[in-house]
Amino acid sequence: MKKSFARATLGILAFSLATAASAQVKPEDQIKFRKAGYSFMSWNMGKIKANLDGSYDAAQVTAAANAIAAIANSGMGALYGPGTDKSIGDQKTRVKPELFQNMPEVGKLATNFNAATTELAKAAATGDAAAVKVAFGEVGKTCKACHDQFRMD
Template sequence: MHKPFLRTVFGVLALSLASAASAQVKPEDQIKFRQAGYSFMSWNMGKIKANLEGEYNAQQVQAAANAIAGIAGSGMGALYGPGTEKDIGSLKTRVKPEFFQQMPNVGKLATDFNAAAANLAKVAAGGDKAAVQQAFSDTGATCKACHDKYRME
């Protein structure tokens, strides 16, 4: 079988299993937790960007890349359970309803992001600034692909 097909199948399977786990967490907590995870990843992406644009500290970059990969691979799909497609009280979500209706595509995007984040951590461990720049760009592109399709501004 082809790797892209297997990635999509595994991505959809992971999201399906994660949905079962989400039943144990209240919808409003799922939204809070996923927002916290994405905020933490964003902060770490910012640290990597600052290193790439300024004085490069390989240890800082590696720590940030490991944090991103850890969160990306943590099963955040479980935080998109039923009831999280809409605002709950004063808690706002920016996920579009289409996200919940297009799980095969969401699974592919999630799998692509997880692979890019894992690669960023692997490359960062090598300390090569140019290689990190490319892996960082690839990771950012996977974020953007999902945001462009499934995130409200």
């Protein structure tokens, strides 16, 4: 229980500090950069899935898992600053405004996602495809948890 509370608190703190740093980046650029980060993670998730479904290349999986963990743990929360709750110009967003009104839950989801991506990178480093498959599933669950609550269809 204490560990969960500590993780949630750290997640909220990290998200808050990252959000403060967002003041240096225009809202439309924040949307553009966060979309790029999620797209790059998605591409790497696809590479891992292809390896799990086909011929397993441990080096490729490790590189993809490390990229995902690095982006997830890079302070992406800074890209959810004021004014990024809606599309701006040609930068479209599917984030629900409720995300910005529920920081404790967002912090918890972000902490879970970051932890899951870190575990995926650790599993990939072992070269064990079965362990990667489990960790990959956990990352997917954390993605879905946030999408279900805070992403428009």
